[in-house]
Amino acid sequence: MANVSLRNIDKSFGETKAVRNVTFEVAKGEFLVLLGPTGAGKTTTLRLVAGLEKPDAGSVLIDGADVTSAAPASRDVAFVFQQYSLYPHLSVYDNLAFPLRSPARRMPEDEIRSRIEAVAGMLRIGGKLQNRSTKLSGGEMQRVAIGRALVRRPAIYLMDEPLSSLDAKLRADLRLELKRIQRDLGATILYVTHDQIEAMTMADRIGILSEGRLVQVGSPREIYADPDNVYVAARLGQPSINVLPLGALPVRSAPRTAYSVGVRTEHLDISRDGGPGANARLDWVEHLGDQNHLHIRLGDHRLTILAQPGTDLSAGEALRIEAANPLFFDEDGRRIR
Amino acid sequence: MSSTTAHSVVEPGRYLRFFAGAVVVVYALVTMIPLVWIFITGFKTPQDSISYPPKVIFEPSLEGYVNLFTTRTRQTPDYMATLPPPETWYDELVRSRQMVIAGPSKFGERFMNSIIIGFGSTFLSVFLGTLAAYAFSRFRIPLADDLLFFILSTRMMPPIAVAIPIFLMYRTVGLSDTHLGMIILYTTVNVSLAVWLLKGFVDEIPREYEEAALIDGYTRFQAFVKVVLPQMATGIAATAIFCLIFAWNEYAFALLLTSGTAQTAPPFIPTIIGEGGLDWPAIGAGVTLFLLPVLVFTILLRKHLLRGITFGAVRK
Ligand SMILES: Nc1ncnc2c1ncn2[C@@H]1O[C@H](COP(=O)(O)OP(=O)(O)OP(=O)(O)O)[C@@H](O)[C@H]1O
Numbered sequence A: 001m002a003n004v005s006l007r008n009i010d011k012s013f014g015e016t017k018a019v020r021n022v023t024f025e026v027a028k029g030e031f032l033v034l035l036g037p038t039g040a041g042k043t044t045t046l047r048l049v050a051g052l053e054k055p056d057a058g059s060v061l062i063d064g065a066d067v068t069s070a071a072p073a074s075r076d077v078a079f080v081f082q083q084y085s086l087y088p089h090l091s092v093y094d095n096l097a098f099p100l101r102s103p104a105r106r107m108p109e110d111e112i113r114s115r116i117e118a119v120a121g122m123l124r125i126g127g128k129l130q131n132r133s134t135k136l137s138g139g140e141m142q143r144v145a146i147g148r149a150l151v152r153r154p155a156i157y158l159m160d161e162p163l164s165s166l167d168a169k170l171r172a173d174l175r176l177e178l179k180r181i182q183r184d185l186g187a188t189i190l191y192v193t194h195d196q197i198e199a200m201t202m203a204d205r206i207g208i209l210s211e212g213r214l215v216q217v218g219s220p221r222e223i224y225a226d227p228d229n230v231y232v233a234a235r236l237g238q239p240s241i242n243v244l245p246l247g248a249l250p251v252r253s254a255p256r257t258a259y260s261v262g263v264r265t266e267h268l269d270i271s272r273d274g275g276p277g278a279n280a281r282l283d284w285v286e287h288l289g290d291q292n293h294l295h296i297r298l299g300d301h302r303l304t305i306l307a308q309p310g311t312d313l314s315a316g317e318a319l320r321i322e323a324a325n326p327l328f329f330d331e332d333g334r335r336i337r
Numbered sequence B: 001m002s003s004t005t006a007h008s009v010v011e012p013g014r015y016l017r018f019f020a021g022a023v024v025v026v027y028a029l030v031t032m033i034p035l036v037w038i039f040i041t042g043f044k045t046p047q048d049s050i051s052y053p054p055k056v057i058f059e060p061s062l063e064g065y066v067n068l069f070t071t072r073t074r075q076t077p078d079y080m081a082t083l084p085p086p087e088t089w090y091d092e093l094v095r096s097r098q099m100v101i102a103g104p105s106k107f108g109e110r111f112m113n114s115i116i117i118g119f120g121s122t123f124l125s126v127f128l129g130t131l132a133a134y135a136f137s138r139f140r141i142p143l144a145d146d147l148l149f150f151i152l153s154t155r156m157m158p159p160i161a162v163a164i165p166i167f168l169m170y171r172t173v174g175l176s177d178t179h180l181g182m183i184i185l186y187t188t189v190n191v192s193l194a195v196w197l198l199k200g201f202v203d204e205i206p207r208e209y210e211e212a213a214l215i216d217g218y219t220r221f222q223a224f225v226k227v228v229l230p231q232m233a234t235g236i237a238a239t240a241i242f243c244l245i246f247a248w249n250e251y252a253f254a255l256l257l258t259s260g261t262a263q264t265a266p267p268f269i270p271t272i273i274g275e276g277g278l279d280w281p282a283i284g285a286g287v288t289l290f291l292l293p294v295l296v297f298t299i300l301l302r303k304h305l306l307r308g309i310t311f312g313a314v315r316k
């Protein structure tokens, strides 16, 4: 296991600035998740660490050694790609053996076999080893792709949305599985996703990327409860944070430079109020099965919040809502603490 | 692969299927009949081959093949009587026509020339084409598009326009009527086609496959051999078939540039017609044998063609 650090990395493709002045470190044995929307530069960042791209500026260090211009093979990293994960012309077994048979390793076949069997057991693909890799289901393919990284026991794992093509149930299972494996191995993982639940559940720390910039890095709790700006605040939370102009919502005390106020669903006090204190009306209740969303009209603004379990509010009722724990942002969207 | 395909297809109805099948059968018959006729003619006797109405049922004979591979001289009955009894079945066959075998014909040699030149230039074109296509597809090459266009432009001139300059050049440098000369010539013509065809196939292979291999400790060349080549099998097979068909059938340059040692079969076969009347069975035999290599080659590579297609369906 090793640590990785990126220092002031810039990378452009022609006119597109894919990564801008990115600096962060993944500690030994840490699970760091990069979270960002499509095009944010997540894949590019991983490719820079793997050595598949060379940065325009800045440096990449693995265990303190500068590897900025080192060949991918010499970095001892494993990469699980977003797409095209398995060689279609090889069986599952040969796919898993491929990295171990590389001229850089030349591992004896019996050791290869024992490693593959161990990993296949861990990922529950033991029965599929002789199948052609094209004859697997999407979930099995992804597990084999992860397995191909695991058999190597590299210093660093780079994973690019490895669970994105799976259905929700399988994704939840593999999420837990992957986290458990990472703990058992003490693996250093740099993991990319645009799924906030994946980020929240697996990460030791989350890095939020936006348009090539690393906006904030911190533990899931920090990122959620203490965002640096509106953008980060909006990345996490389901339903997402409600951001309103200052004054639209009664708040106890606002800083002078505050421009807008953000309230997460759990930080709103709602009460039924038929009297003069009412400031909002319930438009409709959305039933999602495991939870209910309330769509509320507050003056000219609409809010979506999570209903308390067992709520008996119904559409059309007058409400009084108040922010219990608001986040204030200035005109540029920066957090005011 | 199972019956699932990339796009779902509605099964055609029974009558439509029957109709489609009938069309295919009729088309196949129309295109196959001349070939079948040539094949049959190869096993007729000269008399049967020109009888009218044409004979569909006849006693097969190997006379065409014997004539194709031998040169014969006509002898007087007196001389024939002095000969010892024939040693082989083909001696006997020839003598029954009042002739004796004077020696082997040039067909075998010409056929071998075709094999050497055809397969040699096919191998070279595909080999060079694969490397060039890979480079054009994967590396940042200055003026790549212009170079590709230049490569294609070599095919725009009709070959006959450059025939005379090439003839003179070849004579000067001593490549006329040599195997090497013909291999170089056919490779030059085919390599542009090979580069263009193969580049399309390499472009289709996601870079991630090679990149995964690079990260796993393979060199770029090893990644190319272990990851890219197997997935290019379809493209290579298809390109090789195209190249071989061109080199195998080429007539004009072969006629112009070869006369003896390196002459290929296409300019040779018509010369059979000239030798003492129209020996149709020998021509039938020659054409049949001439068709075989391309047919066998295509059948051998068919497996790769089909396999590639099923891969393509899965990948996206
Ligand atoms: N090889 C390339 N050539 C040109 N532009 C590129 C290349 N690779 C990435 N880009 C551009 O760089 C930006 C960042 O791309 P990147 O693939 O890192 O995004 P991402 O965060 O991984 O997105 P996604 O979630 O869709 O995978 C995008 O605007 C993309 O178009």
Ligand SMILES: [Mg+2]
Pocket: A042, A043, A044, A082, A160
């Ligand atoms: Mg990506």
